Amino acid sequence: MLDSSPEFSTSIQSETTLIIGPPKQLPDLNATVDNISWDDLGKEGFIIQSLQHNGKSTIWIGGNTDQALLYGTFDFLKLLQTHQDISSLNITSIPQTKVRVLNHWDNPDRTVERGYAGSSIWDWHRLPDYIKPQYLDYARANASIGINGTVLTNVNANAQVLTPYFLKKVAALADTFRPYGIKVYLTARFSAPMEIGGLDTADPLNDDVQKWWDEKVNEIYKHIPDFGGFLVKADSEGQPGPQNYNRTQAEGANMLAKALQPHQGIVMWRAFVYSNETPDDRAKQAYNEFKPLDGKFEDNVLVQVKNGAIDFQPREPFHPLFGAMPETPLMMEFQITQEYLGQGTHLVFLGSLFEEVLDTDTYAEGPGSTVAKIVDGSLDNHSLSGMAGVSNIGTDRNWTGHQFGQANWYAFGKLAWNPRKSAANIAQEWLRMTFGNDEELVTKAKRMMLQSHEAVVNYMTPLGLHHIMGWSHHYGPGPWVTDKHRDDWTSTYYHQASSDGIGFDRTASGSNALSQYALEIQRKYEDLDSCPEKYLLWFHHLPWDYKMKSGNSLWDEIALHYQMGVEQTQGMLEDWQSIKDHVDKQRYDQVLAFLQIQHNEAKWWRDACLLYFQQFSQKPLPEGVPQPEFTLDHYQNFKPLFVPGI
Numbered sequence: 001m002l003d004s005s006p007e008f009s010t011s012i013q014s015e016t017t018l019i020i021g022p023p024k025q026l027p028d029l030n031a032t033v034d035n036i037s038w039d040d041l042g043k044e045g046f047i048i049q050s051l052q053h054n055g056k057s058t059i060w061i062g063g064n065t066d067q068a069l070l071y072g073t074f075d076f077l078k079l080l081q082t083h084q085d086i087s088s089l090n091i092t093s094i095p096q097t098k099v100r101v102l103n104h105w106d107n108p109d110r111t112v113e114r115g116y117a118g119s120s121i122w123d124w125h126r127l128p129d130y131i132k133p134q135y136l137d138y139a140r141a142n143a144s145i146g147i148n149g150t151v152l153t154n155v156n157a158n159a160q161v162l163t164p165y166f167l168k169k170v171a172a173l174a175d176t177f178r179p180y181g182i183k184v185y186l187t188a189r190f191s192a193p194m195e196i197g198g199l200d201t202a203d204p205l206n207d208d209v210q211k212w213w214d215e216k217v218n219e220i221y222k223h224i225p226d227f228g229g230f231l232v233k234a235d236s237e238g239q240p241g242p243q244n245y246n247r248t249q250a251e252g253a254n255m256l257a258k259a260l261q262p263h264q265g266i267v268m269w270r271a272f273v274y275s276n277e278t279p280d281d282r283a284k285q286a287y288n289e290f291k292p293l294d295g296k297f298e299d300n301v302l303v304q305v306k307n308g309a310i311d312f313q314p315r316e317p318f319h320p321l322f323g324a325m326p327e328t329p330l331m332m333e334f335q336i337t338q339e340y341l342g343q344g345t346h347l348v349f350l351g352s353l354f355e356e357v358l359d360t361d362t363y364a365e366g367p368g369s370t371v372a373k374i375v376d377g378s379l380d381n382h383s384l385s386g387m388a389g390v391s392n393i394g395t396d397r398n399w400t401g402h403q404f405g406q407a408n409w410y411a412f413g414k415l416a417w418n419p420r421k422s423a424a425n426i427a428q429e430w431l432r433m434t435f436g437n438d439e440e441l442v443t444k445a446k447r448m449m450l451q452s453h454e455a456v457v458n459y460m461t462p463l464g465l466h467h468i469m470g471w472s473h474h475y476g477p478g479p480w481v482t483d484k485h486r487d488d489w490t491s492t493y494y495h496q497a498s499s500d501g502i503g504f505d506r507t508a509s510g511s512n513a514l515s516q517y518a519l520e521i522q523r524k525y526e527d528l529d530s531c532p533e534k535y536l537l538w539f540h541h542l543p544w545d546y547k548m549k550s551g552n553s554l555w556d557e558i559a560l561h562y563q564m565g566v567e568q569t570q571g572m573l574e575d576w577q578s579i580k581d582h583v584d585k586q587r588y589d590q591v592l593a594f595l596q597i598q599h600n601e602a603k604w605w606r607d608a609c610l611l612y613f614q615q616f617s618q619k620p621l622p623e624g625v626p627q628p629e630f631t632l633d634h635y636q637n638f639k640p641l642f643v644p645g646i
């Protein structure tokens with residue numbers, strides 16, 4: 001939306017001509033620039049260049065394809081919207097990853113697993129005949145932030161989406177998205193040859209199974225000539241997979257990859273493989289499964305790895321697979337929907353979380369081997385690269401449930417395009433485009449956003465604690481969750497609190513998950529003096545009176561972090577209240593109400609967790625941490641009902 005402030009009007013009234021077009025159609029213009037390598041721009045890169053043409057001041061948005069011109073145009077609009085100086089532009093922008101996709105965990109019945117923004121936007125029942133205007137808005141919004149693909153269906157997959165009945169509907173969406181450069185992908189249920197194909201096996205080495213997939217893929221391409229490919233969750237949380245036939249993940253992935261190769265399609269094969277039956281630390285299992293398969297995947301397979309080894313916790317160290325599979329392109333999977341971070345009501349700017357992971361040095365090939373370099377393929381010269389974001393989009397009028405949820409969608413797109421872009425910069429851009437260029441608003445709202453990730457870590461899982469949330473719905477605190485049918489879904493499995501201390505020992509004296517990292521990381525994290533305190537209880541089990549760098553005991557430090565998280569949410573609330581007159585009433589009121597919920601829930605987390613852990617520490621709360629309002633029984637007996645997204 002264009003802003004009509006006076007200084008803006010002045011700048012667009014100047015005598016500048018805007019030209020949008022490819023170099024091939026603009027040879028005169030192209031002759032005025034000598035520093036552009038059009039080959040390097042590829043199909044998606046663009047330039048925005050100020051120049052003199054026929055004696056006139058000109059801005060040229062150039063690129064080799066319509067898609068590139070679209071990206072360039074959106075970038076130019078961003079410059080206008082954020083009131084940048086456009087008098088002398090010299091911008092070259094090339095996406096650093098190839099496949100930049102949203103993953104929708106949307107079911108055919110329109111429920112959304114871990115979705116907190118209403119129902120699925122895919123109205124399957126009315127497709128293919130009714131194209132909701134929202135689909136176009138969706139495509140435009142995604143194109144505006146550089147996203148070039150969408151996986152329409154849940155990784156907990158339903159084979160029906162591969163039937164002709166659904167493929168017609170998928171084709172209608174693909175036709176709608178195509179002008180915006182968005183390809184569609186589907187999730188492939190590994191047992192589909194049995195469920196919808198009538199075969200009695202889904203063994204990836206069986207000829208009939210390979211033939212079934214070859215034919216199924218040919219059929220899909222008849223409906224959708226530029227179909228992107230498949231995303232697969234196999235051998236995980238009850239999903240079928242190659243393990244059912246004693247085959248490897250590579251054998252499973254390659255079967256699909258071969259079917260897709262004639263059509264230039266790809267397979268995104270998830271590394272989220274773990275089992276309660278495996279008697280090893282869950283954090284180690286994906287590495288154990290995949291590392292030996294390095295180099296064994298077909299060229300059109302990306303192994304899709306979550307940012308951390310457990311599951312999208314408020315904070316996790318980077319996944320040890322990053323850096324461990326140089327022969328295989330690894331794709332990043334971030335979760336935009338906030339399953340473990342306050343779901344639809346907490347303001348948590350995930351740009352900070354994404355940036356922290358991408359900037360981390362894995363030391364895989366010496367210093368400087370950042371996760372970003374692995375994800376963009378530059379460390380090991382992979383031409384295929386990608387980033388996936390589990391979508392937070394639904395039918396809610398504001399798309400994401402929380403107004404600030406849109407910032408996380410935006411941040412994902414921007415970091416997928418350029419994994420080195422700064423979170424602060426992204427927050428600022430998003431605020432200016434979403435709420436306007438009022439400096440006080442931008443300064444204060446940016447401050448809120450940039451401290452929000454640390455705040456949620458503090459009031460949920462400080463100092464490396466993890467997976468201590470409510471059972472199944474994952475909402476609110478649940479450090480007491482224990483004795484369930486899966487040990488690796490309980491909280492006690494992860495925090496290991498007892499009278500002797502707290503934390504998961506992942507050093508050599510414990511599960512030795514640390515051995516999966518490069519030596520530099522192992523040394524740094526196993527030594528208590530150099531282990532970053534933010535990961536302390538992820539890697540170490542320590543006594544309650546262990547002395548922290550601050551001089552506090554571990555118990556006091558945990559309590560003070562919970563308290564700090566609560567105070568940070570109070571600060572966010574006050575920042576928002578102080579800009580009341582700078583935001584329209586509707587958005588102001590909703591964000592205010594949500595911040596109040598967040599603040600109350602931060603107190604809930606603090607009080608419930610501290611009362612629970614206090615049973616083991618047997619220590620008083622330090623000064624500055626108030627006594628909880630209720631007893632531990634009260635918190636343990638409080639069971640939120642009908643939490644969305646399950």
Ligand code: GCV
Binds near residue numbers: 155339
């Ligand atoms: C789609 C977690 C979530 C599940 C999700 C799974 C996954 O376990 O709780 O809802 O399933 O991750 O990423 O496959």
